[in-house]
Amino acid sequence: MTTGIPTLRGTDHIGFTVPDIEEATVFFRDIIGCEYVYKLGPFVSDDDWMAEHLNVHPRTVMKEIRFFRCKFGSNFEIFEYQSADPDGPRPQPRNSDIGGHHLCFYVDDLPAAVAYLKENGIRVLGEPTKSSNASLGQTWVYFLSPWGMQFELCSYPEGKAYEKDAKVKLWHPLHPSE
16 A cells, blocks of 8 residues: 555645735845845635635735745745735744744855855854764754744755655755765
8 A cells, every 4th residue: 555645746835924024025035145036916806716716805805916936946926916815914833832843955065054044134043053862963053034934044964864764765955966
């Protein structure tokens, strides 16, 4: 018996909502270094399409979606909504909250990347941390976007400890054929 989604190939894109699409565009394009690809919207529905397809209040307006390509890996689509929910938008979740999340970017030179973020006024959380146990070989650090979304930088140029015995190897930008 096969487990999992039939014909699954991998992750295509990651989508998330931002409070100000212009601010987010500057962050992803000018600070992170992603390529802005295209935009769509606005999307408005007079029926229950938004609720049925996106699990939002039926009168919510999707003001705009912008698509970005960030070197290797998944694309991003960022959304700015005008919420019709009478409770208003919910706060940015932390990692410890249900639905908490972060995006991690792989870099070749973690100290240079951290210095760059700090020089550009980005809040870096603590100092880079060396992983242990199964993730031995990785160093990582978290940082926040201007609107408080959590991000991470990581680097593991020699791989991670668990990969030595793993049946499925992680794709690595320095060793893509392994």
